[in-house]
Amino acid sequence: MLDINNLPGSPLRSEVEVFNNGDELESSQAEYLSSDNFDNEDDLPLSLLIKRSKIVQIPSKSNWVRDDLVQRLPEWNNSDTEKCLLSSTETFLLFFNDEIIHSFVEYFNQYAISRNRPGDISSDEICSFLGILLLSGYVCLPRREMYWENSKDTKNDVVSGAISRNRFRFVMQNLHCSDNTKLNPADKIFYVRPLFEMLNKRFIQLAPNEKHHSVDESMVPYFGRHGTKQSKANLSGGDTNSDAVQLV
Incomplete structure (x- = not known):
């Protein structure tokens, strides 16, 4: 079936018959459709392809209004100017606050004990672990263990002085931010859902500290x-x- 808005070239170049009487048009259509005057649909006259439909009257007056756009955003309140002048580390700790660190400790120890492993992680070790992950983002090495090697070109005194290699590996194996005993199969991000919720709450609380945000x-x-x-x-x-x- 041909579409009137996307016709091939042959119907557009064919002859057109114009009828003033609707009955005469219907009889002509029946005559053409019952005959074998065409080999395919491309040979049909354009008048036979147009379906008669009710003409929709377009209102002369449009609904467009010439005016400035009104921003329906909350008013920016820059009352707490001290937080706008924090360092990168201090800004990071605003979001990864004690609540998030303590949740890591709780879920870590809970998971480790369920696997018959020592559940003795501390908040300082979690902070050291997160700091090493951030540092590894711009001090990249081929293998994680190279931060603790004795080679002068790979060993990082900051990393090796903060936590041992085996302890870092132990944290990596048992790190959790949700309770596995309350698994929700319908939630595809169940394992990080509590972390997302706590971060979103901090984002909303700290959003007034900046007027413009880049996502x-x-x-x-x-x-x-x-x-x-x-x-x-x-x-x-x-x-x-x-x-x-x-x-x-």
Whole structure:
């Protein structure tokens, strides 16, 4: 069936018959449809392809109004100016506050004990662990254990002085931010849901400290199976076989 908005060239170049009487048009259509005067639909006259429909009257007066856009955003309150002058570390600790650190300690020890492992992690060790993760983002080494090697070109005194290699590995194996005994199969991000909720609460509380915010996304390479995984092709419009998890 041809679409009147997307016709091939042959109907557009064919002859057109114009009728003033509707009955005469219907009889002509019946005559053409019952005959074999055409080989395919491309040879049909354009008048036979147009379906008669009710004409919609377009109102002469539009609903557009010429005016400035009104921003319906909350008023920016810059009453707490001290927090706007904090260092990068102090700003990070505003979000990863004691509540989040204590939740890491609680869920870590709970999971470790359930696996017959020592549940003796402390808040200072969690902070050291998070600090090493941040440092490894801009001091990159091929392997994690190289931060504790004796080689002068790889050993990092800050890392080795904060926590031992085996203790860091132990934290990496048992780190949790949710209660596994209350697993919700319908929640695809159940294991990080408590962390997201606490961070979102801090974001809302600290948002008035800045007037303009920039929100960006990052691509995290991930080759496992998870419901939140998206392909780069879907996110960027390109063609690739790699997969990633989108974090906003």
